[in-house]
Amino acid sequence: MxxxxxxxxxxxxxxxxxxxxxxxxxxxxxxxxEVWEYRELLGFLALRDIKVRYKQTVFGIAWALIQPFFTxxxxxxxxxxxxxxxxxxxxxxxxxxxxxxPWSFFAGAVSHAADSxxxxxxxxxxxxxxxxxxxxxxxxxxxxxxxxxxxxxIGMMAYxxxxxxxxxxxxxxxxxxxxxTALGVGLWLxxxxxxxxxxxxxxxxxxxxxxxxxPVAYPSSLLPxxxxxxxxxxxxxxxxxxxxxxxxxxAAPGPxxxxxxxxxxxxxxxxxxxxxxxxxxFADII
Amino acid sequence: MGSLAISVENLGxxxxxxGLSSGYSTIRETLTDAxxxxxxxxxxxxxxxxxxEAADTFWALRNVSFDVNHGEVVGIIGRxxxxxxxxxxxxxxxxxxxxxWAKLFGRVGSLLEVGVGFHQELTGRENVYLSGAIMGMKKxxxxxxxxxxxxxxxxxxxIDTPVKRYxxxxxxxxxxxxxxxxxxxxxxxxxxxxVGDMAFQEKCLxxxxxxxxxxxxxxxxxxxxxxxxxxxxxxxLLEEGRIKYxxxxxxxxxxxxxxxxxxxxxxxxRRQDRRGNGVLRVKRLYLEDESGRELDVVPCxxxxxxxxxxxxxxxQKTLSEVAVHIxxxxxxxxxxxxxxxxxxxxxxxxxxxxxFVCNLDRLPLMPGNYDLHFLVFAGxxxxxxxxxxxxxxxxxxxxxxxxxxxxxRDIHGSLLVPHAWTLDADRRGQEDGGEDYx
Numbered sequence: 209m210x211x212x213x214x215x216x217x218x219x220x221x222x223x224x225x226x227x228x229x230x231x232x233x234x235x236x237x238x239x240x241x242e243v244w245e246y247r248e249l250l251g252f253l254a255l256r257d258i259k260v261r262y263k264q265t266v267f268g269i270a271w272a273l274i275q276p277f278f279t280x281x282x283x284x285x286x287x288x289x290x291x292x293x294x295x296x297x298x299x300x301x302x303x304x305x306x307x308x309x310p311w312s313f314f315a316g317a318v319s320h321a322a323d324s325x326x327x328x329x330x331x332x333x334x335x336x337x338x339x340x341x342x343x344x345x346x347x348x349x350x351x352x353x354x355x356x357x358x359x360x361x362i363g364m365m366a367y368x369x370x371x372x373x374x375x376x377x378x379x380x381x382x383x384x385x386x387x388x389t390a391l392g393v394g395l396w397l398x399x400x401x402x403x404x405x406x407x408x409x410x411x412x413x414x415x416x417x418x419x420x421x422x423p424v425a426y427p428s429s430l431l432p433x434x435x436x437x438x439x440x441x442x443x444x445x446x447x448x449x450x451x452x453x454x455x456x457x458x459a460a461p462g463p464x465x466x467x468x469x470x471x472x473x474x475x476x477x478x479x480x481x482x483x484x485x486x487x488x489x490f491a492d493i494i
Numbered sequence: 495m496g497s498l499a500i501s502v503e504n505l506g507x508x509x510x511x512x513g514l515s516s517g518y519s520t521i522r523e524t525l526t527d528a529x530x531x532x533x534x535x536x537x538x539x540x541x542x543x544x545x546x547e548a549a550d551t552f553w554a555l556r557n558v559s560f561d562v563n564h565g566e567v568v569g570i571i572g573r574x575x576x577x578x579x580x581x582x583x584x585x586x587x588x589x590x591x592x593x594x595w596a597k598l599f600g601r602v603g604s605l606l607e608v609g610v611g612f613h614q615e616l617t618g619r620e621n622v623y624l625s626g627a628i629m630g631m632k633k634x635x636x637x638x639x640x641x642x643x644x645x646x647x648x649x650x651x652x653i654d655t656p657v658k659r660y661x662x663x664x665x666x667x668x669x670x671x672x673x674x675x676x677x678x679x680x681x682x683x684x685x686x687x688x689v690g691d692m693a694f695q696e697k698c699l700x701x702x703x704x705x706x707x708x709x710x711x712x713x714x715x716x717x718x719x720x721x722x723x724x725x726x727x728x729x730x731l732l733e734e735g736r737i738k739y740x741x742x743x744x745x746x747x748x749x750x751x752x753x754x755x756x757x758x759x760x761x762x763x764r765r766q767d768r769r770g771n772g773v774l775r776v777k778r779l780y781l782e783d784e785s786g787r788e789l790d791v792v793p794c795x796x797x798x799x800x801x802x803x804x805x806x807x808x809x810q811k812t813l814s815e816v817a818v819h820i821x822x823x824x825x826x827x828x829x830x831x832x833x834x835x836x837x838x839x840x841x842x843x844x845x846x847x848x849x850f851v852c853n854l855d856r857l858p859l860m861p862g863n864y865d866l867h868f869l870v871f872a873g874x875x876x877x878x879x880x881x882x883x884x885x886x887x888x889x890x891x892x893x894x895x896x897x898x899x900x901x902x903r904d905i906h907g908s909l910l911v912p913h914a915w916t917l918d919a920d921r922r923g924q925e926d927g928g929e930d931y932x
Contacts, residue, residue, distance in 0.1 A: 226501075226597040226598055226599045227597070227598040227599075227602065228595060228596070228597050228598075229584065229585070229587060229590070229591060229595060229596040229597075229598070230590075230591065230594075230595040231590055231591050231592055231593055231594075231595075246630075248627050248632060248633050249627040249628060252623055252624045252627045252628075253624070255620075256613055256616060256620070256624055259615070259616060259620070260613060260615045260616065263615045330607075330610070331610060331611055331628065332588075333588060334588065334606045334607045334610045335586070335588065335604065335606065335607075335610050335611070335628055335629060336586055336587035336588050336604070337628060337630070488589075488590040489589075489590070491583070491588045491589040492509065492589055
């Protein structure tokens with residue numbers, strides 16, 4: 209037999225609280241501490257997604273930029289030029305692209321999150337880790353695409369001679385809002401997808417529909433109050449209006465942000481609970 | 495040590511028989527099901543229970559209770575479907591139990607499959623970290639053990655190559671090396687040692703016994719009885735989801751073999767995977783010695799008779815041109831065949847009931863477990879066929895008449911061949927030497 213050095217006897221602490229396995233599937237048992245313990249796995253999985261995503265593509269990570277950029281070009285032509293869509297006093301292309309960047313992050317993160325569990329079925333049926341790590345890792349890797357696409361916003365601002373104001377310090381808050389929304393929706397879809405593969409077929413439709421009800425191609429100022437504030441029920445409306453305000457200095461979005469924040473949290477909290485509720489049977493039905 | 499490491503109380507796990515129960519459904523059933531199942535599933539969604547309750551269910555585990563102390567190495571054996579893997583899955587938290595509970599005192603590492611989390615596109619190095627993290631290792635821990643893992647795997651030169659370029663052997667070696675360097679206090683291992691080439695398998699077994707000696711608690715599932723008896727002083731026998739026996743490994747293995755034997759003819763009639771037109775059916779299959787005594791364990795190298803008792807479907811009809819094929823296999827590997835039409839001829843004018851007997855002078859199998867498949871042809875048509883009809887258990891014996899036998903089937907193979915060795919002086923060398931003097 210080959211000699212393999214093995215450390216001496218491990219220190220055992222019999223007094224420690226044991227890990228208990230039961231059939232308990234209560235709604236209220238969220239295990240944030242456990243997720244924290246697995247934070248390194250979260251990092252490794254995000255890193256894996258980033259490394260693998262653009263393998264064997266010609267354009268590589270540039271795809272993160274190409275997609276929103278060309279969508280913006282098409283929108284600029286049809287909505288900006290032909291339909292003469294109002295754009296809150298800034299040039300239409302940057303008006304559209306500043307919204308397209310957070311939108312692309314959201315759309316990508318939600319789509320990938322929905323597939324994150326089903327795509328790792330083997331992992332889930334063979335080893336334990338808090339399953340929420342999978343959709344969370346997707347969020348992190350999506351942020352890298354976001355940063356690449358965001359670089360072009362800065363380029364476009366320079367092109368249009370727009371100087372960022374102090375409002376830009378709010379940008380991370382709006383990004384966080386997008387992240388919370390994407391995670392909330394992603395958790396719902398990921399858990400549903402395990403049991404109902406219908407999600408896979410609904411997803412492209414859902415994302416497309418959501419794009420049209422989000423003020424990416426048009427300003428939310430088209431709507432009169434109080435409808436404009438209620439628009440915040442779609443948290444992405446608050447996100448894109450917030451991005452425009454923080455970057456381009458359009459009119460302050462006002463109460464729509466508050467409504468968006470509340471509904472983003474509603475998505476997240478309900479998503480967490482549903483995910484948690486379903487987590488214990490993922491391995492049995494995936 | 496004496497302190498408790500694992501405590502399992504009344505553990506049960508219910509699964510649903512996913513559509514297996516109704517093999518042949520009518521079109522009407524299929525159609526109604528197509529309309530009703532979305533509704534049923536929507537209702538299930540509300541309960542958060544999935545469609546699990548609705549369909550037929552069975553208990554993969556029931557009323558399982560046992561304790562394991564720190565430092566104990568316990569084997570878990572049982573037939574396929576006895577609940578071994580389910581038990582490990584529950585204990586490693588992959589799936590939750592339906593009832594009962596288990597308490598684990600200490601850091602748990604589970605190894606249900608080798609190479610979990612490996613990604614084809616990533617390099618060996620990246621995979622070591624990813625797979626390690628998935629199995630619950632910290633980055634610091636992996637950093638510290640990286641060189642050791644690398645040395646154990648023997649793929650040093652390719653560590654920065656994507657694993658999709660690896661041979662399957664390299665892949666498993668690296669994957670197992672990561673797993674082998676987990677340092678949990680409680681290790682839960684499914685049959686994963688059967689990977690890689692023989693030398694590597696031996697290395698893995700060695701690693702396992704080192705782990706056991708280091709005072710860790712190990713639960714080890716295997717079909718390899720020699721590995722179980724080598725590694726585990728005590729074992730648990732599972733049968734139909736319940737604990738049938740727990741005790742010293744030799745006893746448990748004995749009971750396991752008995753269990754396999756007792757059910758050996760069971761239910762040829764009830765086998766769903768039986769094929770053939772049925773003009774003739776095999777009723778029983780067994781081995782007997784020269785005096786006609788039925789054997790539970792067949793001695794290695796023994797003189798035995800393999801018997802198939804048959805009955806024709808129609809007593810009025812006399813069957814002719816009958817051939818019997820018996821395949822001796824070790825899981826998926828077929829070792830040899832006994833073909834009546836090749837070694838003898840076709841059987842003619844069969845009595846309505848009777849026995850086909852195959853005489854073997856020296857059973858050429860190493861001690862261990864094997865599987866028998868049989869096929870019977872009548873008039874060039876397949877009459878009866880059952881694969882995995884009987885688990886053949888070969889015990890110790892004296893094949894060579896020397897009183898010696900390798901007992902390492904993993905390394906020396908399963909088949910024994912009569913042969914003889916001699917030692918000859920090197921005559922050619924002498925002649926050559928002679929030429930030098932010419």
